[in-house]
Amino acid sequence: MDTRPPLEAALGAFGLPAVVTPPDTAPVETTAFWLPPTAEAVPGDSRLQRRERYRLLVLSRADVPVCPRGTVVEVAEWETGEVLAWKVDAFEDADVDHHRVLVLPVPES
Numbered sequence: 001m002d003t004r005p006p007l008e009a010a011l012g013a014f015g016l017p018a019v020v021t022p023p024d025t026a027p028v029e030t031t032a033f034w035l036p037p038t039a040e041a042v043p044g045d046s047r048l049q050r051r052e053r054y055r056l057l058v059l060s061r062a063d064v065p066v067c068p069r070g071t072v073v074e075v076a077e078w079e080t081g082e083v084l085a086w087k088v089d090a091f092e093d094a095d096v097d098h099h100r101v102l103v104l105p106v107p108e109s
Contacts, residue, residue, distance in 0.1 A: 018075035020064045030063035032075050035100065054102040056092060067091070067099045072106065 015031035035056035057075070059067055071088040086103035093100045 016075050016079065018059070018073055020059060020067070020071060020073050022064070022066055022068060022071045028064055030060060032060075032073065033058050034077065054089070054104065055086070057086065057101050057103050059099045059101065061094070061096075061098055064099065067101055071101070073101075073103060 014033035016033065018030050018032040019027050020030055020032075021027040035058060037055055057073060059073070067088055069088055069090065073086045073088065074083050075086065076083045085106035087106050088101045089104045090102040091099070092102050
């Protein structure tokens with residue numbers, strides 16, 4: 001039995017307005033929320049090892065059925081923060097009702 005609260009509860013408590021634009025697809029307005037950051041080792045010489053910091057973002061599959069690498073998500077980091085553009089770098093996991101994606105900031109052009 002799944003004892004987790006429904007996704008709608010997390011979106012209501014922690015959600016931020018977001019605009020998600022998968023490649024070659026129209027933008028979708030939705031709500032997203034951040035999970036705690038994670039760090040992954042970058043391959044290479046172990047003496048020069050560093051850890052790359054990724055941000056984890058949760059998106060509803062009902063609003064965003066597909067979220068491939070390269071998808072751009074415009075969302076603030078906190079409720080009163082500036083809306084920034086983030087690019088999906090990797091797909092971390094999926095569940096029945098949501099995607100968890102690793103995002104990196106889009107460099108300003």
